Amino acid sequence: MSKRVGIEVSIALADVVGMANTDVVAAYPITPQTHIVEHLAELVADGELDAEYIPVESEHSAMSACMGSAAAGARTFTATAGQGLELMHECLYVASAMRLPIVMAVANRALSAPISVWGDHSDVMACRDTGWIQIFTENGQEVVDIALCAFRIAEDNNVLLPTMVHLDGFHLSHVIEPIMMPEQSQVDAFLPPNKYPFFLDPARPQAMGDFAPPAIYTETKWAQEVNLQKSKETILKAWKEFAEIFGREYKPVESYRCDDAKILLLTMGSYSETAMTAIDAMREKAECENVGLLRLRLWRPFPTDELRKAIENADVLIILDRALSFGSAGGPVGMEIKSALYDVSKKPKIVNFVGGLGGRDITVGNFEELIKKGIDIAENGSENEFEIYGVRE
Amino acid sequence: MENCTIYVPKLITKKENFAPGHRACIGCGEALAVRLAFKAIGQNVIVVNATGCVEIFTSQMPYTSWRVPWIHTLFENTAAVASGIESARKAMVRKGIIEDKNTKIVAIGGDGATIDIGLQALSGAMERGHDFLYICFDNEAYMNTGIQRSSATPFGASTTTSPAGKESIGQFAWKKDMPGIAVAHNIPYVATANPSYPFDLMEKVKKGLEAKGPAYIQILSACPTGWGCAGELSVKIGRLAAKTGVFPLYEVENGKYRITVDFPKLLPITDYTGLQKRFRHLSPEMLEQIQQKVTEKYEEIKEKAEMSGRCGQTGTEE
Numbered sequence: 001m002s003k004r005v006g007i008e009v010s011i012a013l014a015d016v017v018g019m020a021n022t023d024v025v026a027a028y029p030i031t032p033q034t035h036i037v038e039h040l041a042e043l044v045a046d047g048e049l050d051a052e053y054i055p056v057e058s059e060h061s062a063m064s065a066c067m068g069s070a071a072a073g074a075r076t077f078t079a080t081a082g083q084g085l086e087l088m089h090e091c092l093y094v095a096s097a098m099r100l101p102i103v104m105a106v107a108n109r110a111l112s113a114p115i116s117v118w119g120d121h122s123d124v125m126a127c128r129d130t131g132w133i134q135i136f137t138e139n140g141q142e143v144v145d146i147a148l149c150a151f152r153i154a155e156d157n158n159v160l161l162p163t164m165v166h167l168d169g170f171h172l173s174h175v176i177e178p179i180m181m182p183e184q185s186q187v188d189a190f191l192p193p194n195k196y197p198f199f200l201d202p203a204r205p206q207a208m209g210d211f212a213p214p215a216i217y218t219e220t221k222w223a224q225e226v227n228l229q230k231s232k233e234t235i236l237k238a239w240k241e242f243a244e245i246f247g248r249e250y251k252p253v254e255s256y257r258c259d260d261a262k263i264l265l266l267t268m269g270s271y272s273e274t275a276m277t278a279i280d281a282m283r284e285k286a287e288c289e290n291v292g293l294l295r296l297r298l299w300r301p302f303p304t305d306e307l308r309k310a311i312e313n314a315d316v317l318i319i320l321d322r323a324l325s326f327g328s329a330g331g332p333v334g335m336e337i338k339s340a341l342y343d344v345s346k347k348p349k350i351v352n353f354v355g356g357l358g359g360r361d362i363t364v365g366n367f368e369e370l371i372k373k374g375i376d377i378a379e380n381g382s383e384n385e386f387e388i389y390g391v392r393e
Numbered sequence: 394m395e396n397c398t399i400y401v402p403k404l405i406t407k408k409e410n411f412a413p414g415h416r417a418c419i420g421c422g423e424a425l426a427v428r429l430a431f432k433a434i435g436q437n438v439i440v441v442n443a444t445g446c447v448e449i450f451t452s453q454m455p456y457t458s459w460r461v462p463w464i465h466t467l468f469e470n471t472a473a474v475a476s477g478i479e480s481a482r483k484a485m486v487r488k489g490i491i492e493d494k495n496t497k498i499v500a501i502g503g504d505g506a507t508i509d510i511g512l513q514a515l516s517g518a519m520e521r522g523h524d525f526l527y528i529c530f531d532n533e534a535y536m537n538t539g540i541q542r543s544s545a546t547p548f549g550a551s552t553t554t555s556p557a558g559k560e561s562i563g564q565f566a567w568k569k570d571m572p573g574i575a576v577a578h579n580i581p582y583v584a585t586a587n588p589s590y591p592f593d594l595m596e597k598v599k600k601g602l603e604a605k606g607p608a609y610i611q612i613l614s615a616c617p618t619g620w621g622c623a624g625e626l627s628v629k630i631g632r633l634a635a636k637t638g639v640f641p642l643y644e645v646e647n648g649k650y651r652i653t654v655d656f657p658k659l660l661p662i663t664d665y666t667g668l669q670k671r672f673r674h675l676s677p678e679m680l681e682q683i684q685q686k687v688t689e690k691y692e693e694i695k696e697k698a699e700m701s702g703r704c705g706q707t708g709t710e711e
Contacts, residue, residue: 050487052484054477058513069481072485074481
């Protein structure tokens, strides 16, 4: 049986990448991802993981080496954060378009300038259109579980798409939590060996990455879009089978105390657990008895149907973004959700906050205040499309 | 005489791993160089191609000129992709996932992809010691995008971004010494080649392929379109590049230099520059300055070869 251990989340993540019998890790160090790749280097150095560890000279080369490795048919992992993800940016599009099943952990970090090593979702949001499957995690257990699922999803021959596992920098990457670490036998039962169908092989020459003239480019992009949308079926199947083996269930949109809720807060990532505590407190104090929490776990492909269902009975939806989309009409998540709900006839009033930038804490008390403020804006309106929570103007 | 077999054209395979029917310009020295190189490389290979002329003229969905496995992803990352493939195969062979067939990894790119934008990735891959051969097909400018200067463009050459003009002599810097940079990585094999000397080229490619660890070969590839010369002159111009010392043909095996095709007396550089429009604007004074630098550089390499005690035979190959 698997056992519960007190372990740093980054170390647990690296351990599970090891248990997945990963063949190649190509990584470049960047705070706050370092503990993940350091521990993987240790596992390889100690002979506990039989893999090639490529200590590349940049994140651009990390993702490039991963593309080569995945194209050669190897199980491939990397991790990065913030600027590192941005340096990879152009590679991300190629990895997804060329159907290369790479798994990458992103210890979400704010973007320069000013330089900040602390967490927010600016790095993710800049990469939301890269064609990767993207899944958010809230605690250490989810990081371990979702990372394991990520290999299964990415490498499924109906999917073959690179997959990002998002964990908030420091708030998740550097904390020690009690985590149920899987048994090797459970991992082996859940995760079949990687069988990449198009691996580069002199016995079967093929060209990968030809250029496409206008007559064919649109069709390649259409195929990619269909493929990413369809991957949700496999994601749901993987999570179902994961629950059968491990007893923990994951959904694209998670809800907390939403059955009778008319006011919903929506968060992503590690702040969700703080938000839950705030919601418990507000219900307990009878300040606001009909408040609940939605957590968006699956970011790409975007779970439009699940989201529409989750807000069916809500009057107010308060969305907390952890990134800005400069010069636009809201935070990236807020705008996307507004767009997803535009055609729904009965929809809640939507209030969009941006907060927690560059690692700024949002405490339980802050969440209570943010929810109350959201209710006020829903009732009385606001001059702004969105508000930056807690900013000293 | 140790290399006599390579001087027998009949022994060279008739098999073309690089298929005809591609869309290179007439007289493309690069297409010729790729063809020769892949005769030497054979079929047990995985090719990683940087964005550039070769990538474009050999690929267009759904066609390909490659009869060997080939992958292209981006412009500046070719050596990194190659290092990923090499590592993946190493791990998978060790773990019994694939059979060990001694498959070679060959990365190819133009001078821009190699010496400018991809230098960091190449340096990283060479420093880490991946077992692969990198071939730079050096046509001395960004030809695919329309003849813009690169750091491999020779001093004085007029390009679209270093145009000769009233206030400009054309390219304002001396050609970057990329083979020297490769040598500084202490890799087992570095060489220069030129398709006008096909046997020398193929021999070097074979050596680079067999070297254990990274190997780097820079092949001067005449570009009639970009250099401003008739298509039928590209082989002649290649020969003159060697005979004038503008592009010396040498190899560096484990740090030991050897000039592989040497000439008792170099021809004046004007025999080479005179055939190309890109140098037409140069004054006799400028040409003299280039001549001095070429002689100096050639002597430098010769000295290194002499110090290595491995000065080659006098070149007679035509």
